[in-house]
Amino acid sequence: DVKVTQSSRYLVKRTGEKVFLECVQDMDHENMFWYRQDPGLGLRLIYFSYDVKMKEKGDIPEGYSVSREKKERFSLILESASTNQTSMYLCASSLSAGGGETQYFGPGTRLLVL
């Protein structure tokens, strides 16, 4: 079974703090994704990566950056957290860049920025 884990289930941070969200997958998947989920807006793609050290912006990259130093790990960074970044953050991975593969999701991190 594919397993995608996220470092925290719940996180409370203050405005202006630098925040790191970590995601690890154990199935040697090439693609990894970061989404945020908000009521009424659904899931929106922040960033994705199709290989180590490769990254591409999704639909809402502003205020975020990412890091993929190892194939199994994809980090989302909030350089200076703001209250409008309070959200549920979901990480996902898929096998290859071919486009036909299922995405597997982690359990999510619920972030509250005060």
Added chain:
Amino acid sequence: KQEVTQIPAALSVPEGENLVLNCSFTDSAIYNLQWFRQDPGKGLTSLLLIQSSQREQTSGRLNASLDKSSGRSTLYIAASQPGDSATYLCALNTGTASKLTFGTGTRLQVTL
């Protein structure tokens, strides 16, 4: 830009009923379509994936269909159970590096 709509936003049915969830999309140039389930406060679980060349996929009591020409997909759940209560999301892959565009979901409650 691809837009994905799921109607209704919420649905309540008695146990044992068969039901259909709908997903419509504006751009038929898709690579595949996935249906996911999300339990409250949890991540997403993939239920079914339909490639663009396929018309339907089945898994147990679930059957998903795809009609690209009309921009529609349906998820049929047979003999619903309280354990089916969750939010169901459809997502379209347009083939660009496996990026998915999600609908906002249908929240299903199956009552005893």
